[in-house]
Amino acid sequence: MKKILVLFIFTAILFSCKGKEEAPKAPGKTLNGAGATFPYPLYSSWASSYYKETGKKVNYQSIGSGGGIRQITERTVDFGASDMPLKPEELEEKKLLQFPTVIGGVVVAVNIPELGEKTLVLDGNTLCKIFLGDIKTWDDPQLKALNPGLNLPSKPITPVYRSDGSGTTAIFTHYLVDVCPKWAKEIGFGTSVNFRVGIGAKGNEGVANYVKRTPYTIGYLEYAYAIQNKIPVTNLKNSQGKIVSPSVETFKEAAKTSKLDPAKHFYTWMTNAPGENSWPIAGATYILLAKEKVEVNKEVVKFFDWAFSQGDKSALDLHYVPLPEEVKAQIREYWKSQGLY
Numbered sequence: 001m002k003k004i005l006v007l008f009i010f011t012a013i014l015f016s017c018k019g020k021e022e023a024p025k026a027p028g029k030t031l032n033g034a035g036a037t038f039p040y041p042l043y044s045s046w047a048s049s050y051y052k053e054t055g056k057k058v059n060y061q062s063i064g065s066g067g068g069i070r071q072i073t074e075r076t077v078d079f080g081a082s083d084m085p086l087k088p089e090e091l092e093e094k095k096l097l098q099f100p101t102v103i104g105g106v107v108v109a110v111n112i113p114e115l116g117e118k119t120l121v122l123d124g125n126t127l128c129k130i131f132l133g134d135i136k137t138w139d140d141p142q143l144k145a146l147n148p149g150l151n152l153p154s155k156p157i158t159p160v161y162r163s164d165g166s167g168t169t170a171i172f173t174h175y176l177v178d179v180c181p182k183w184a185k186e187i188g189f190g191t192s193v194n195f196r197v198g199i200g201a202k203g204n205e206g207v208a209n210y211v212k213r214t215p216y217t218i219g220y221l222e223y224a225y226a227i228q229n230k231i232p233v234t235n236l237k238n239s240q241g242k243i244v245s246p247s248v249e250t251f252k253e254a255a256k257t258s259k260l261d262p263a264k265h266f267y268t269w270m271t272n273a274p275g276e277n278s279w280p281i282a283g284a285t286y287i288l289l290a291k292e293k294v295e296v297n298k299e300v301v302k303f304f305d306w307a308f309s310q311g312d313k314s315a316l317d318l319h320y321v322p323l324p325e326e327v328k329a330q331i332r333e334y335w336k337s338q339g340l341y
Contacts, residue, residue: 066165
């Protein structure tokens with residue numbers, strides 16, 4: 001009997017140890033978020049690293065900012081994501097909280113085989129006219145004037161725009177409102193607008209795929225998607241009249257003059273920013289929380305707090321601009337004021 005008892009105790013200890021080794025680090029509810037395609041590559045990277053480090057799962061669906069706003073408003077997800085910031089009064093009406101996570105750039109991708117390795121230059125006026133349908137061919141005199149020496153073909157231009165509700169569209173059209181009176185008067189800005197010409201595609205992924213495979217197209221998309229898909233992008237003339245290329249540095253320059261005020265739930269725009277080296281179509285991307293879901297929000301905040309501490313390298317690797325440390329500190333105070341941190 002003594003031998004059997006010893007064997008039983010030894011077996012119990014062995015299985016107990018094995019159980020401890022295989023248990024997840026921190027089992028719990030999966031956090032579900034949905035919204036902007038703009039930050040999807042980064043949120044996916046953060047979620048993967050966070051799971052490896054903590055055992056906690058974050059599931060993020062790339063459905064567009066319009067869908068993210070709708071789903072958090074309807075309380076069908078734990079957090080929404082949008083590249084279009086909501087105004088303080090709209091947040092109060094919907095009983096939402098809002099904070100930024102990272103800064104990025106919207107770029108203009110083109111497929112013009114005749115250019116080879118050369119880069120097309122556009123300004124606000126010509127970009128506006130292309131998407132209004134007023135400039136119809138690549139050899140238009142206005143494009144030639146900006147690009148002396150380039151072999152611009154006599155081919156029709158096909159603009160590609162987002163067919164879904166999109167914060168990338170909001171940033172792009174907000175820029176066009178700033179630089180083009182006709183666009184401001186006739187089209188306006190928002191997550192969805194009435195594009196007069198071109199082809200619609202779903203998500204940044206859809207725009208990237210369509211432009212990549214279709215000659216003589218032009219589309220707007222988040223920079224990381226252009227890099228990942230190896231699609232040529234244009235340079236742009238900024239508010240100071242300087243021709244600039246999209247990069248982390250020019251996005252960072254655009255963000256310098258923005259005022260991310262916690263009293264206004266960090267509402268701001270970064271389009272057409274002053275600064276000699278500012279990229280003109282930059283913006284922050286935001287997280288939206290349902291105000292009353294305190295316990296769930298605490299878990300969401302833990303994830304983004306981890307990302308603020310551990311995720312800057314991933315952001316830079318994917319061509320996003322991490323928030324300045326002083327802004328992160330303001331966000332943590334904002335969380336504290338809501339009992340989430």
